[in-house]
Amino acid sequence: MKRIKIDKNKCMACYNCILACMMEHNEKGKDIYSLDLEDKSNECRNHIEVNHSKENIPIFCRHCDEPECVNTCMSGAMKKNPHTGYVEYDEEKCASCFMCVMSCKYGVLKIDEETKSKIVKCDMCENRETPRCVENCPTRAIYFEEV
Amino acid sequence: MNYVIIGASASGMSFAKELRNLDKNCNITLISRDENVYSRCMLHHIISGHRTLKDINFVEDDFFNKYNITWLKGQTVNDLDVNKKILYTDKRSVKYDKLLIGSGAHAFIPPIKNLRESKSIYALRNIEDALSIKDALETKEKIAILGAGLVGVDVLVSLLEKNKKVSIIDMADRVLPLQLDKRSAKVYERKFIEKGASIYTSAKVEEVILDETNDPKAIKLQGGQIIECDMVIVATGVKPNIGFIREGSMEINRGIVTNDKCETSVENIYAIGDVRGVSPIWPLAMKEGKIAARNMVGGDERITDSFALRNSMNFLGVPTVSIGQVNPPDETYEVLTEEGSEYYKKIVYKDGVIYGVILQGEIDYCGAYIELIRNKIDVSHIKYDPFNIGYGDFFEISENGEYKFKAVV
Numbered sequence: 001m002k003r004i005k006i007d008k009n010k011c012m013a014c015y016n017c018i019l020a021c022m023m024e025h026n027e028k029g030k031d032i033y034s035l036d037l038e039d040k041s042n043e044c045r046n047h048i049e050v051n052h053s054k055e056n057i058p059i060f061c062r063h064c065d066e067p068e069c070v071n072t073c074m075s076g077a078m079k080k081n082p083h084t085g086y087v088e089y090d091e092e093k094c095a096s097c098f099m100c101v102m103s104c105k106y107g108v109l110k111i112d113e114e115t116k117s118k119i120v121k122c123d124m125c126e127n128r129e130t131p132r133c134v135e136n137c138p139t140r141a142i143y144f145e146e147v
Numbered sequence: 148m149n150y151v152i153i154g155a156s157a158s159g160m161s162f163a164k165e166l167r168n169l170d171k172n173c174n175i176t177l178i179s180r181d182e183n184v185y186s187r188c189m190l191h192h193i194i195s196g197h198r199t200l201k202d203i204n205f206v207e208d209d210f211f212n213k214y215n216i217t218w219l220k221g222q223t224v225n226d227l228d229v230n231k232k233i234l235y236t237d238k239r240s241v242k243y244d245k246l247l248i249g250s251g252a253h254a255f256i257p258p259i260k261n262l263r264e265s266k267s268i269y270a271l272r273n274i275e276d277a278l279s280i281k282d283a284l285e286t287k288e289k290i291a292i293l294g295a296g297l298v299g300v301d302v303l304v305s306l307l308e309k310n311k312k313v314s315i316i317d318m319a320d321r322v323l324p325l326q327l328d329k330r331s332a333k334v335y336e337r338k339f340i341e342k343g344a345s346i347y348t349s350a351k352v353e354e355v356i357l358d359e360t361n362d363p364k365a366i367k368l369q370g371g372q373i374i375e376c377d378m379v380i381v382a383t384g385v386k387p388n389i390g391f392i393r394e395g396s397m398e399i400n401r402g403i404v405t406n407d408k409c410e411t412s413v414e415n416i417y418a419i420g421d422v423r424g425v426s427p428i429w430p431l432a433m434k435e436g437k438i439a440a441r442n443m444v445g446g447d448e449r450i451t452d453s454f455a456l457r458n459s460m461n462f463l464g465v466p467t468v469s470i471g472q473v474n475p476p477d478e479t480y481e482v483l484t485e486e487g488s489e490y491y492k493k494i495v496y497k498d499g500v501i502y503g504v505i506l507q508g509e510i511d512y513c514g515a516y517i518e519l520i521r522n523k524i525d526v527s528h529i530k531y532d533p534f535n536i537g538y539g540d541f542f543e544i545s546e547n548g549e550y551k552f553k554a555v556v
Contacts, residue, residue, distance in 0.1 A: 003547070004548075006548070008542065049512075049537050049538070049539030051537070051539035055542075059538065059539065062548065062549045064549055068430070071430050071433045071434055072433070073205075074188040074189060074205060075186055075189060076186070076205035095186075095188075095189055095192065097188070097460070098459040098460075098461055098466050098468070098510060099459045101468070101512075101513065102457060102459040102470070102510065102513060103457075105515055105538065106514060106550045107512035107514045108512070108514070109511075109514070110511035111466060116464060116466075147547040
């Protein structure tokens with residue numbers, strides 16, 4: 001499978017990846033002109049933490065080999081696709097118990113702001129060859145590679 | 148090789164899938180009393196009518212075909228002969244080479260006067276329970292729930308949605324005593340009361356008062372208080388399903404005793420999930436399923452995670468996460484809290500180690516606490532706000548691009 005690899009030392013926290021993710025998941029259009037940063041239905045799936053040493057830490061879903069979010073999901077909403085290796089989320093199945101939010105020890109997952117009943121989760125940009133965040137990263141702090 | 152599995156819930160299904168992935172050619176037979184696969188944690192959604200039986204199936208629709216598993220459904224295992232390696236169900240006998248016991252647990256009905264004798268007493272463990280509660284609700288109006296743990300409160304919320312008059316009773320001084328402290332429990336208690344619930348905490352049930360047809364009329368508490376009801380739902384814990392195991396044939400201590408490879412005291416028999424009577428939570432049952440399968444085909448993998456003090460909940464729109472020891476056992480622990488109108492956060496801390504966390508209202512990105520608490524990772528090098536510790540403080544990348552926790556030196 002392919003994974004978004006991370007070189008934290010190259011991350012400038014420019015938020016191009018964040019904007020890219022929001023654009024890609026915007027139902028009103030995928031270009032920058034259609035993007036409304038205050039639209040809560042259009043949250044970014046990944047985030048950048050600043051840690052105690054003031055380093056920028058890109059927190060992007062790993063689509064883990066043994067994903068704890070899948071393991072912990074009692075509704076079957078979180079599934080690891082055996083063909084792509086990606087962890088897929090089905091919001092119809094989801095019972096909003098939030099065990100996955102608690103169980104991802106890398107703190108990748110959050111509850112959506114708008115309905116407070118869904119999980120905001122990276123889908124690896126289903127219809128693109130390269131996730132849009134990777135395309136938009138100007139420093140190659142994130143890059144896409146077979147693992 | 149003939150593998151036989153008892154149980155079609157989290158542990159058994161997780162095991163079956165992993166086993167088939169590891170061994171394409173073995174024979175796998177799964178025996179279950181359940182005639183459907185469903186998530187026991189979601190049965191309250193059946194009562195409320197939010198979901199159907201099909202909606203709470205947690206595996207693929209064609210699971211048994213897809214993984215080539217023979218499913219003997221609707222059969223109860225009554226007897227196990229470990230010497231002859233034969234199981235006896237209520238319908239037939241089944242031979243095995245290797246056996247996986249994931250038979251789960253059943254609701255415990257406490258020895259309260261008139262409780263076991265009474266009609267209209269329900270527990271919530273199986274789909275049949277959920278459906279019969281749902282049926283009963285067509286005529287019953289005043290429901291008493293015994294036990295305010297996660298199951299009791301799940302039921303409470305679904306009954307409040309149906310506009311029933313519901314009373315919930317617990318011996319502890321708050322709802323969800325294992326997961327919450329008084330402050331965070333209060334948030335829910337207020338919301339439940341607003342929706343019409345009556346909450347009786349620090350309350351001990353003395354007896355169920357029956358009418359002449361043995362239907363419940365009321366619950367009598369110690370001290371004499373009377374709570375009217377026409378239906379009782381019992382949510383006071385579970386006991387492992389081990390009735391089919393012959394006395395002395397296998398080591399039992401409350402549940403089936405296993406080692407960290409999921410092996411029982413009998414060769415070629417493994418046990419996982421609630422039937423072990425320890426750490427009865429979904430994620431551990433799922434994990435044990437995988438580990439047992441790997442060991443049963445010759446691997447050597449250990450259970451490294453038995454940390455069961457972790458739960459998330461989401462009642463009436465308020466999410467809460469509870470990890471570890473959330474109520475300090477003595478005064479040597481430091482308790483840090485932070486609160487606003489919509490949130491409450493609490494950390495139980497001692498000598499640089501976090502022992503417990505409650506996060507209520509805001510739980511985004513909180514998972515790192517699990518690892519820090521489970522492994523007692525020293526966080527004293529992080530000088531600033533312990534409420535803002537995140538995975539970024541322990542960031543390290545594996546060869547294959549996965550994350551891991553950086554060792555703190």
